Amino acid sequence: MADSSTIALGEARVGFRGRISALDMTRAEGAGLPAPELERRLLELGFVEGATVELLHQGLFGGDPIAVRVAQTMIALRRREAMAIVVAAA
Amino acid sequence: MNAGIELASAVDSPLVALVGNPNCGKTALFNALTGSRQKVANYPGVTVEKKLGRLSTPAGRAIQLLDLPGTYSLRARSPDEEITRDAVLGRLKGETPPDLVVCVGDASNLRLALRLALELKHVGRPVMVALNMMDIARKRGIEIDLGRLSAELGVPVVSSIAVRRGGTEALLGELDRLLAALPATSAADWKAPDAPALRNAQREADRVLKAAVRSPGTPDSATTRADAILLHPVAGIVILLAILFVMFQAVFAWAKPAMDLISDGFTWLGAFVGSLPMPELLQSFLKDGVIAGVGSVIVFLPQIVILFFFILLLEDLGYMARAAFLMDKIMGGAGLHGRAFIPLLSSFACAIPGIMATRVIDDRRDRLTTILVAPLMTCSARIPVYTLIISAFIPDREVWGFLGLQGLVMFGLYAVGITGALTVSFVMKRLLWRTTAGEPFMLELPDYKIPLAKSLALGVWARAMAFLKRAGTTILSMMILIWVLASFPEAPAGATDPAINYSLAAMIGHALEPLTLPLGFNWQINVALIPGMAAREVAVGALGTIYAIDGGAEATQQIGQALVGHWSLATALALLAWYVFAPQCASTLAVIRRETGGWKWMWITFGYMLVLAYIAALIVYQVAAAMGAG
Numbered sequence: 001m002a003d004s005s006t007i008a009l010g011e012a013r014v015g016f017r018g019r020i021s022a023l024d025m026t027r028a029e030g031a032g033l034p035a036p037e038l039e040r041r042l043l044e045l046g047f048v049e050g051a052t053v054e055l056l057h058q059g060l061f062g063g064d065p066i067a068v069r070v071a072q073t074m075i076a077l078r079r080r081e082a083m084a085i086v087v088a089a090a
Numbered sequence: 091m092n093a094g095i096e097l098a099s100a101v102d103s104p105l106v107a108l109v110g111n112p113n114c115g116k117t118a119l120f121n122a123l124t125g126s127r128q129k130v131a132n133y134p135g136v137t138v139e140k141k142l143g144r145l146s147t148p149a150g151r152a153i154q155l156l157d158l159p160g161t162y163s164l165r166a167r168s169p170d171e172e173i174t175r176d177a178v179l180g181r182l183k184g185e186t187p188p189d190l191v192v193c194v195g196d197a198s199n200l201r202l203a204l205r206l207a208l209e210l211k212h213v214g215r216p217v218m219v220a221l222n223m224m225d226i227a228r229k230r231g232i233e234i235d236l237g238r239l240s241a242e243l244g245v246p247v248v249s250s251i252a253v254r255r256g257g258t259e260a261l262l263g264e265l266d267r268l269l270a271a272l273p274a275t276s277a278a279d280w281k282a283p284d285a286p287a288l289r290n291a292q293r294e295a296d297r298v299l300k301a302a303v304r305s306p307g308t309p310d311s312a313t314t315r316a317d318a319i320l321l322h323p324v325a326g327i328v329i330l331l332a333i334l335f336v337m338f339q340a341v342f343a344w345a346k347p348a349m350d351l352i353s354d355g356f357t358w359l360g361a362f363v364g365s366l367p368m369p370e371l372l373q374s375f376l377k378d379g380v381i382a383g384v385g386s387v388i389v390f391l392p393q394i395v396i397l398f399f400f401i402l403l404l405e406d407l408g409y410m411a412r413a414a415f416l417m418d419k420i421m422g423g424a425g426l427h428g429r430a431f432i433p434l435l436s437s438f439a440c441a442i443p444g445i446m447a448t449r450v451i452d453d454r455r456d457r458l459t460t461i462l463v464a465p466l467m468t469c470s471a472r473i474p475v476y477t478l479i480i481s482a483f484i485p486d487r488e489v490w491g492f493l494g495l496q497g498l499v500m501f502g503l504y505a506v507g508i509t510g511a512l513t514v515s516f517v518m519k520r521l522l523w524r525t526t527a528g529e530p531f532m533l534e535l536p537d538y539k540i541p542l543a544k545s546l547a548l549g550v551w552a553r554a555m556a557f558l559k560r561a562g563t564t565i566l567s568m569m570i571l572i573w574v575l576a577s578f579p580e581a582p583a584g585a586t587d588p589a590i591n592y593s594l595a596a597m598i599g600h601a602l603e604p605l606t607l608p609l610g611f612n613w614q615i616n617v618a619l620i621p622g623m624a625a626r627e628v629a630v631g632a633l634g635t636i637y638a639i640d641g642g643a644e645a646t647q648q649i650g651q652a653l654v655g656h657w658s659l660a661t662a663l664a665l666l667a668w669y670v671f672a673p674q675c676a677s678t679l680a681v682i683r684r685e686t687g688g689w690k691w692m693w694i695t696f697g698y699m700l701v702l703a704y705i706a707a708l709i710v711y712q713v714a715a716a717m718g719a720g
Contacts, residue, residue, distance in 0.1 A: 032530045036285060041532060043288040044162040046202050048296070060323040061419040065531055067321060069309065071201050071296075074535040076415045078422075081530045 009053060009068065010083035016055040018089040020047060020070075028084035038084060045077075046070045047085055103144075103152035104269050105186055107178060109210060110194035111202050112160035113408070113536035115222040117141075119194055119252040120157040121545045123261075128157075128548075139449075140173075147266045148259075156188065162202055164209055165282045168452050178213050179278055187275075190268055191217045192261075197227035197234060197249065198310070198537065200303060204295035205288075207243055214278030217245045218268060220261050224249040226539075231306045239302035253542050313408075313537040320409070326416050333409075334435060337400045341393050341439045348392035356385030374577060375570075383569025384562070386625040387677050394443045394557050395550055397436055401447055402549040404432075406541035411533050418531050424512040425519030426463075427456035428531055434460065434511065437467035441678045445685055446553065459515045461685060462695050465678050466511040466671065468504045474627040475669055476503055482650030483662040499666075506670050510702065572624045572676065576632075588636060595620040609668065609704070610661035610711040610720070623676045626669070660714035667710040672703035 006021050010028070023042060025035035033041065047053075047070055056074065057067040065078045110116040120128070124143025141157040158177055159170035166172040173182070180187025193210050195203030200221070210217045221227075221234060240247040248264045251257030283291065320326050360377045404410045410432070418428030426434075429451045437444030444464045451457040477500075484496045575598070581589040590596060599616035606616055614636045622629030630649065637652045653662070673679060673696045683692040714720065 038530070039285045040163075040165065040283075040288055041167070041530070043285060043292060044165070044202070044205075045532060045534070046292065048289055048292045051296075057317065057321040057415075058323065059416065059419050060327060065415060065418050067317075067415060067535055072199055072305070072307075072309065073201060074309075074313075074537075075532065076411065076418075076535050077532045078418070078530060081532065 006086050006088045008083045009055070009066075009085035009087050010079040010081070012055050012066075012082075012087065014055055014058055014063075014066075016053075016087070016089065018053055018087040020049050020051050020053055020085060021088045022049060022086040023047065023084055024086050025084050027086070028081055031081045031084065033081075038081060042081070042084065045075050046073055047075075052090070053085070053087055103154050104189040104272075105154045105156060106190045106192060106265065106269075107156045107158055107188035108192050108194055109158050109174060109178060109206070110160060110222075111162055111196070111206060111534070113411075113534060114160065114194050114196040114199075114203060115252055115539075116160060116194040117157060118542060118545050119220065119222055119250060119258070119261075120155060121542075121548050122252040122258055124155055126548065145262075147262045147269075149266045151266055151269060153265065153269070162206065163283070163288070164206075164213070164280065169454050170452060178210070178215070179280065180215075188215060189272060190265070191215050192265075193217060193219045193245075194222050195219060197221040197224045198230055198232055200234075201292075201295060201299055204243070204298055205292050207245065208291050208295060209280070209283065211243075211245065212278065212280035214276045214280070216268060216273050216275070218264060219243060219245055219247045221247065221249045222252055225251045225254065225257075226310075226537075230308070230310060233304040235302045235304075239298065242298040242301055310537040316538055317412075317535075320412055321415065326412070330413055330416050333404075333413075334432075337397075340400065341396050341436075345392035345396050349389050352389050352391065353385065356381055356388070360385075371577075371580075375573065378577075379570050379573030380566070383573065383624055384566055386569075386628065388558070390440050390442060391554065391557065393439050394446070395554050397439065397443045397447070398550050398553040399546065401432060401436075402546055403541055406539065406546060408536045408538045411535050414531075414533060415535065422531070425516045426459060426512075427451050427453065428533075430456065430460040434464060434467055437464040437469060440469050440471070441465045441467065441675070442557070442681050445678070445681050446557070448685070458686065458691060459518050461682055461691065462518065462698070463511040463515045465673065465675065465682075465695065465699065466507050466514065468507040468670070469626070469675075471626040471675065472503075472669055474630050475622075476500060476666065478630050478633075478650055479653070479662050479666055482653050483657075483659055503666060503670055506667075510671060514698070514702075569624055569676070572621055576621050590617060590621075590632070590636060608711065609707040610658065610664045610715070611668075611707075612656075612661075614656070615661075615665060619672075619674065622674055625677070626674050629674075658715075659719040660711050663714050663719070664707040664711035668703045668707040670703070671699055671706050673699040 008027055023039055025039050028035075028038060031038050051071050054069045055066055056069055059065050063079070065076050066082060067074055067076050068082070069075075108116050108120055120141065120143060123145050127145065128141060128143030139159075143155045143157070144152065145155055146152050156177065158174040161171040161174045163171075164175045164178065166175040176182045177185065178188065178191055191210055191213065193203065193207040195207065207217070207219050219239075221236075224234075227234065234249070236247050236249060246264055246268065248260040250261045320329060360381045363376045363381060364373060366373070401410070404413065410429070413431065414428035416428075417431040421428050421430055430448070433444045433447040433451070435444075436447050441464045444467065445461050448457050448460045448464070451460060480496050480499055484499050487495050489495050489498060575595045576590050576593050578594055579592060581587070581592045585592060595617050596613070598620060599613040602616045603611075603613045614633070617636055618629045618632040621632045633653065634649045637649065637656065679692050679696060682695050683689055686692065711720075
């Protein structure tokens with residue numbers, strides 16, 4: 001499902017704008033949670049397929065964590081978990 | 091007012107629960123509705139605060155209002171959220187289920203709130219929605235069709251502005267209307283939603299949002315502009331450090347006059363009691379046990395008030411989540427949560443406010459880790475002990491031409507404390523929490539908001555009261571225990587040594603001597619460590635008493651000289667190492683017991699710190715002695 005036009009939000013750069021095309025827990029191998037729990041947490045924070053995302057800020061060290069606007073809400077998370085969010089550039 | 095009548099009416103009046111996402115202005119709404127008619131308690135056995143308030147509607151109906159911890163879902167991922175779930179579902183033992191659930195949503199950021207509202211419809215209780223911060227939404231050009239929203243959601247919807255006088259009228263009116271004719275509670279068909287259910291619910295929420303809300307779609311411009319600077323990778327950290335600098339400057343400098351006043355007050359009170367005609371033992375109990383003991387704790391009240399003023403201010407501004415964002419990587423390396431930064435820094439003033447400040451950390455394990463290592467941060471009460479020993483034993487000379495050796499040792503003690511804290515949290519994360527290592531950092535960054543003075547004042551007031559209540563109960567009883575140890579049995583008639591040398595404390599000191607000899611501690615040190623449990627700096631005075639030096643604080647110089655005569659350099663260094671790690675503060679332990687809701691974590695803290703202190707002192711003494719300083 002990850003064709004050439006989509007990337008993981010965890011590898012996007014500051015300024016990236018796009019839409020969520022899928023949540024794929026297999027991409028977030030290093031995440032601190034079991035896959036079903038990680039998926040539920042992401043959904044609860046509004047990371048749902050079709051929602052717009054914009055990467056606004058990143059931390060000083062290794063560009064981590066990142067601050068992302070999902071629809072209207074700004075969410076901070078680590079790139080490791082953001083790997084599970086597959087996005088297509090707008 | 092008659093407390094009995096008040097209680098009776100409170101029991102009969104209906105219970106309304108406020109549920110909402112974090113940062114939705116729920117607490118501001120709670121404060122606006124109840125004012126000072128609220129009290130903060132703990133749910134039994136857990137650290138979660140139970141905030142209950144009273145209000146009367148325009149129609150004269152008395153209502154009990156429950157402010158539940160913020161959550162995105164009833165699916166409960168933390169103890170706070172479990173309380174919210176169980177309170178809403180009426181599963182809490184000994185607590186009545188709410189008659190009505192009010193789902194509070196930030197009108198300018200409704201997406202996640204609407205999904206929660208849809209979930210709340212399944213709990214089997216009447217539900218209504220209050221759209222808070224309507225003023226901000228309007229200013230940003232967001233138009234909400236309340237009728238349509240209500241029709242789509244299938245529950246009553248009203249708007250509210252917590253920060254404005256009269257901004258809660260519509261909500262109060264609706265409460266009156268609903269409570270006058272409550273629909274029968276239906277059976278709860280709520281069960282923890284799985285991923286497909288959450289996905290569908292969010293899609294439904296998005297559909298409702300599209301139908302009832304017209305938004306220009308532009309984010310809050312003030313927040314965007316502020317974040318360009320405040321979340322800048324470099325400038326953001328520089329500004330954070332500057333804010334922290336001001337904060338701790340304030341905690342130390344602004345608190346000083348008030349602390350001096352309190353300290354003088356208790357000294358005066360002690361002297362006054364000392365001048366009253368009464369049996370000597372009773373006098374000693376009141377003066378040295380109760381007044382000195384409670385005084386040594388209450389003296390920290392100004393620091394706690396100032397610290398919490400800043401913490402609540404930053405929280406209400408919306409900055410606290412940003413500070414966690416900026417520090418996450420640095421703290422994460424040691425297995426700590428980004429939010430642990432402020433509590434740990436506070437612990438340099440005193441571990442007590444630091445441990446209380448860990449409430450900003452949502453995850454229980456992250457919070458426990460922070461509580462456990464907070465006492466390793468060098469608090470201000472260690473300074474008198476460090477100063478005494480350093481000035482007596484470390485020569486006042488310069489190294490490498492410009493660094494004072496004494497200052498260098500002092501710095502080293504701070505550095506060892508910090509390193510110790512980071513190491514312990516790192517080890518804890520790997521060993522103790524192995525099962526769920528690496529709890530992810532996921533946090534909403536709310537729009538910046540102007541804090542409300544009333545909300546701030548109520549928040550600081552609640553913390554101050556919680557602290558005083560603690561000082562009056564747990565801490566007082568510990569102080570009395572320590573006084574008993576240092577006072578009984580009394581010195582025999584015609585005794586020449588100081589009275590404490592005949593006490594239980596002295597017996598314990600002697601009994602412990604075989605254990606502490608490898609550390610270079612004689613029994614006199616062991617004895618001084620016991621009253622030092624009341625507050626670390628008391629050990630200085632106790633050493634003076636034991637080596638029979640009178641004259642209070644001015645005698646520090648003399649105590650130093652006496653110590654040089656009695657101790658070797660290796661012993662002095664070992665005692666410094668001991669003080670870096672040892673659980674030498676009964677008040678801190680009492681606060682840990684309260685904040686963690688039980689004895690277990692208090693004893694774990696006590697145990698691990700004691701072991702670390704013993705090992706550190708043992709190594710320092712043995713190495714120093716081997717090098718000829720014994």
